[in-house]
Amino acid sequence: MEHLAPEGYTVVRRLGSGTHGCVTLCECLATRKLVAVKSLPLRDPDGALSTEVLREASVHKELRHPNVVCLLSYTAERDRMFLILEAMDSDLAIHCRGVREGRGFDPMGTKILMYQLLRGVGYLHEKGIVHRDLTPRNVLLKYSAHRMQLKLADYGLSRSVALPCRVLTPQVVTLWYRAPEVLLGSTTYSEKVDIWSVGCIFAEMATGRPIFPGTSEIEQLQLIFRELGTPPNLNATFGLGRAAPEFPRFQAQRRFPAQNLNAPGVDLLWRLLCLAPKDRVSCGEALRHPYFAGLSPCQRNGWR
Known part of the structure; x- marks a missing residue:
């Protein structure tokens, strides 16, 4: 499952697709905990940086509330943005x-x-x-x-x-x-x-x-x-x-x-x-x- 998880995570199964990317259930190799990983393309089809992806990451990192999915971390690799999120059921x-x-x-x-x-x-x-x-x-x-x-x-x-x-x-x-x-x-x-x-x-x-x-x-x-x-x-x-x-x-x-x-x-x-x-x-x-x-x-x- 190429480009679906960053280094340090292994894909367990695909969960679905969001507005701009794919979401997978992954295991963190360091902690053995399950997380949801959202993989987003960093660039638009014309090669420009994706404002939508940058917006999603910037908005989400500012949110802390019991009724908002928690963003644990994020990283960019291979022209992908990976949002590491708490896993839900x-x-x-x-x-x-x-x-x-x-x-x-x-x-x-x-x-x-x-x-x-x-x-x-x-x-x-x-x-x-x-x-x-x-x-x-x-x-x-x-x-x-x-x-x-x-x-x-x-x-x-x-x-x-x-x-x-x-x-x-x-x-x-x-x-x-x-x-x-x-x-x-x-x-x-x-x-x-x-x-x-x-x-x-x-x-x-x-x-x-x-x-x-x-x-x-x-x-x-x-x-x-x-x-x-x-x-x-x-x-x-x-x-x-x-x-x-x-x-x-x-x-x-x-x-x-x-x-x-x-x-x-x-x-x-x-x-x-x-x-x-x-x-x-x-x-x-x-x-x-x-x-x-x-x-x-x-x-x-x-x-x-």
Whole structure:
């Protein structure tokens, strides 16, 4: 497995691929401990240094939080950047598939994971970072006998949003988790794009299925508007700098299957999935929502 691990590590198995690179489970020859190694190309196809790879390494090394995957070290070899990360057990995509097949977590397990997800994303936002690629596959899990830890991974598309009105690229986030303002081409969006993604992930955690499974940007917007209603003025709602395309005038339905989520949970879901970015709750507001009432300090840290 050439170029998948730096010197001093041996590959155990391939785990998957991130935004820009391959991730493998490796054994450190010095400590005999298992780690995850992300291998990234240091150069773009045109030979220039990859700004995306350098950004991911620079962002990740500044992050220290219980709900963020820990970067243990990093090194460059053979035109590759290797990020040495703590090893995790699974991801939310596998969990959601289990829910779909009738073997997922119970409602309390979903609540415990959701609390940790919001806390991790809130930490990024406090640091002035928008993740921009929150999907179930980028939310990792670690299990022990009585604990479920959730940690965020993959910062290849992250950006600083500390400067207001900074022009950003709209080509971000896997389609199903992409906020409507991004789908419409906004380049001045905020950290609220992550809040939308969290709402989509929350719905999928509860049902095992994506809430808006579009196959194109137009279909994705139509699915969103069918459920939440078409805003009367798209430009005003989403702060677009150009004329928006025309869409059918759908009335809001909000037909989320309540058997998979209690009433406070459904209320939180719609607060995360507000169409207008300014109306979406922040992570801090979401963490104070009644849905999480009664969670003990131990449960908030993943203990069952």
